[in-house]
Amino acid sequence: MELSQHLRNGELGRRRMRPGGAVPTGKGWIVVVDDEPQVRDSVTRLLELEGYSVVQAADAAEALRIFERSGPSVGLLVTDLSLPDLNGWELCRRVRGLHPQMRILVLSGSFDPSQMPAELGDVGFLSKPFDADVLARRVSSLLGPQA
Secondary structure, X not given: OEHHXXXXXXXXOOOOOOHHHOOOOOOOEEEEEOOOXXXXXXXXXXXHHXXXXXXXEOOHHHHHHHHHHHHHHEEEEEEEOOOOOOOHHHXXXXXXXXXXXXXEEEXXXXXXXXXXXHHHOOOEEEEOOOEHHHHHHHHHHHHOOOO
């Protein structure tokens, strides 16, 4: 089922940072960063249905606050490239600066492989729109399945 179909079906979920900026702890947390609420919510819900724990960020600044507070509890960054406050590639660079082994999955409707910074190394990519099963398989391959 495509992401857009989940949006039409109203299958949305939402989990944000807790009051006071506390980030939930636990193995395999995923941070989903997208400035479009429907996309962010739908990706979150799909990942939660797969058993993953997800924290959302509406922009790069919020995502960086999460990563600064998270320590090793976050296992994967899922981000759009078009963010209102920072280029998605720059967000990836900064997150890798904080957590060099961070796994990253980029979601984008317009991706040119030649624009991917070589210093980021291994970065996963999914082109929008994508099928929910494809997202689940890609995340599983990066992070591992959750019970």
